[in-house]
Amino acid sequence: xxxxxxxxxxxxxxxxxxxxxxxxxxxxxxxxxxxxxxxxxxxxxxxxxxxxxxxxxxxxxxxxxxxxxxxxxxxxxxxxxxx
Amino acid sequence: xxxxxxxxxxxxxxxxxxxxxxxxxxxxxxxxxxxxxxxxxxxxxxxxxxxxxxxxxxxxxxxxxxxxxxxxxxxxxxxxxxxxxxxxxxxxxxxxxxxxxxxxxxxxxxxxxxxxxxxxxxxxxxxxxxxxxxxxxxxxxxxxxxxxxxxxxxxxxxxxxxxxxxxxxxxxxxxxxxxxxxxxxxxxxxxxxxxxxxxxxxxxxxxxxxxxxxxxxxxxxxxxxxxxxxxxxxxxxxxxxxxxxxxxxxxxxxxxxxxxxxxxxxxxxxxxxxxxxxxxxxxxxxxxxxxxxxxxxxxxxxxxxxxxxxxxxxxxxxxxxxxxxxxxxxxxxxxxxxxxxxxxxxxxxx
Numbered sequence: 261x262x263x264x265x266x267x268x269x270x271x272x273x274x275x276x277x278x279x280x281x282x283x284x285x286x287x288x289x290x291x292x293x294x295x296x297x298x299x300x301x302x303x304x305x306x307x308x309x310x311x312x313x314x315x316x317x318x319x320x321x322x323x324x325x326x327x328x329x330x331x332x333x334x335x336x337x338x339x340x341x342x343x
Numbered sequence: 344x345x346x347x348x349x350x351x352x353x354x355x356x357x358x359x360x361x362x363x364x365x366x367x368x369x370x371x372x373x374x375x376x377x378x379x380x381x382x383x384x385x386x387x388x389x390x391x392x393x394x395x396x397x398x399x400x401x402x403x404x405x406x407x408x409x410x411x412x413x414x415x416x417x418x419x420x421x422x423x424x425x426x427x428x429x430x431x432x433x434x435x436x437x438x439x440x441x442x443x444x445x446x447x448x449x450x451x452x453x454x455x456x457x458x459x460x461x462x463x464x465x466x467x468x469x470x471x472x473x474x475x476x477x478x479x480x481x482x483x484x485x486x487x488x489x490x491x492x493x494x495x496x497x498x499x500x501x502x503x504x505x506x507x508x509x510x511x512x513x514x515x516x517x518x519x520x521x522x523x524x525x526x527x528x529x530x531x532x533x534x535x536x537x538x539x540x541x542x543x544x545x546x547x548x549x550x551x552x553x554x555x556x557x558x559x560x561x562x563x564x565x566x567x568x569x570x571x572x573x574x575x576x577x578x579x580x581x582x583x584x585x586x587x588x589x590x591x592x593x594x595x596x597x598x599x600x601x602x603x604x605x606x607x608x609x610x611x612x613x614x615x616x617x618x619x620x621x622x623x624x625x626x627x628x629x630x631x632x633x634x635x636x637x638x639x640x641x642x643x644x645x646x647x648x649x650x651x652x653x654x655x656x657x658x659x660x661x662x663x664x665x666x667x668x669x670x671x672x673x674x675x676x677x678x679x680x681x682x683x684x685x686x687x688x689x690x691x692x693x
Contacts, residue, residue, distance in 0.1 A: 269661075300464055300664060304541045309430035309469035310462040321506035324429065324462065328566065 262292040262339060266311035267303045267341075269325075274312040276326050281314070284332045290340060358558040359365075360655045369416050373409070380404035399591030406629070407583050410500045411576060414625075417496040418571050422564035424459055426555060430466055433483070438473050442526055445479040453486030454511065460488065460658050466666050468538050477534065478526015484662075485678055486518030489653035493575055494624035509689070512647060517649070517681040524677055533670035551607040574627035580628030591635035598600045602639030609643045610686035614679055617650030641693050646686025654678060 264281050268274030278296060297303055301319050305324075306313060310324030314332070321335045383404050384390055390397035433452040437445050463484060470480040490511060498507040531533055555563075602609050631644050666674070 269461050269464065271459070273459060273461065300468065301537060301541050303465060304468045307469070307472075309434065309466050310459070311465055312461075324459075325563070325567065326570065328562075333467070 262290065262317055263295060264292050264336070265295045265297050265313075267306060267308060267315060268311035269299045269300070269303075269328070270298050271311070273326055277312045279315055280327070280329050280332055284329055284336060287329075288333055288336060290336065292336070333341040350634070356558045356576055358561040359473065362561065369412065370443065371462060373412055374406050376412070377405055382624060394519055395591040399587040403583055403587040405499075406540070406587070407580055410497060410579055410629075411572070411648045413500040414493065414496055414572055414575070414579070415568060417499070418492060418628075419564050419568040421492045421496075422457075422567045422571075424565075425455065425559040426451065426563055430456060430469065431526055431688060432527065433474055434475065437470075437479060437483075440474055440479075441480055442523065444693060446519045446523045446526070448480045449479045449483040450515045453483040453518055454490035454515050454566075457485060457492065458487040460661055462486075463658070463661055463663050467662075468541060471534070471538055474624060476526055478522045478524075481525045481610075481674065482518050482522025485521055485653065486515060488658065489518060490514040491624040491652055493571065494652060495630060497579070497625065497628040503586050504642070506645075510649075513645075513685045513689075514649065517678065517685060521677045521681045523664050525674065528673065530670050530673065533667040535667060535675075538665050576624045578626035579629065582626045586629035586633035589630075590636060592636050593633075597640040599638030602634060602643050603626075604640040604642075604690050606643075608645050609640075610690065611683050613643050613647035614650040614683050614686065618649050618654045618675065619656050621655035621657055622651050624648075627651055627686050640690050642686040642689030642691075645689055646682050648678065649682050651684070651689060653682070 261336065264285070266274055268277070268283065274296075281294050285294070303313070304327045305309065306315065306320055306322060310321045312326070313323040314321050314327060314335075316335055316339045319339070322331070345541070362531075380401055384397055384401040385392060388400070390400065433456060437448050437452070449570050465488075467480060467484060470483065495511060498510055520582060600606065602613070628647055628668060633646055634644055654675055659675070662671060663676075
């Protein structure tokens, strides 16, 4: 199954990304699990330097900004194709 | 292939066209604000020119739209520049430098990259992991919040280019020197152990190489401008209301005695008061402007502003995750002293 991870300590921006992820999943009607990663050691395992980070199937697709829903849906579509 | 290329060019062209028309509208709006504010206050509301209420209202009707327009326009331009730089690139550039030049570069890039307090920890760990000296890492961590693009733009709007540049240059200098001193103090033992133990996960695609088209850059900048302005406009309005009230009702020179140049103790006291306080830079600057108007001196007011935005309780709580209390205390102390010195310097020079 597709997993989407939101990397971030839980600040306002991270919550926005999480909302967008949920919205995109519902809109596309796909099955995906959204996991919030708040532990710094775990976040840093992805070697990112700015949060929020968005990871789809263990691939980092965006860091340090709130991506637009269109972007997220295209990344998700890509991930579904390659899976 | 060719069709695809043309398509891309068209999209870029449209984005540039949108920017051009936005610029024209912006310039027109910017030029009609002042006559409009005067007409509204003294014409439509028919308030006497010399009344307190009239002066306060005219100040508000002029400053509020002017600052919001400036914010939208300049934050967009700054965001566009920021699409060319990110923490990853900064790290790669600073990595090869030693102390000194490294501090200068970290301070410069700290000033230009956008800051979100929730990113301080990943940033810190990312720098330390790459083997960048602690002092250089701290320089970045000092300058990034100290130089806020919103504060910079508002300073331009209220006091002009010179004061804004002074803020920028002194912020970079403070970050550079404080970081250098902290680096010399050999404080590595006060960094939480786990920072050094983090290993990148295997099987993760790490590189996030993005090649952005102009249209994407423009879209992203427009989006982040919207985010930022959304977040700060209310602070600006509230700040201006308070500023306008002070402007109209507090007697001239009321603050000369307590915040003027001759009150030597006002700089350290302002900085100390500012340390635990946290305010959005947007809210504090209109108030600062009103204080200046009533006789407070520029150095004192700038020092106060810098200590409010650079050092704050929430930020220290976040940094506590990676720094031991001793280091946090030294960190605050060194920056506070640097800001106080800067305040005195301004009071002497200007």
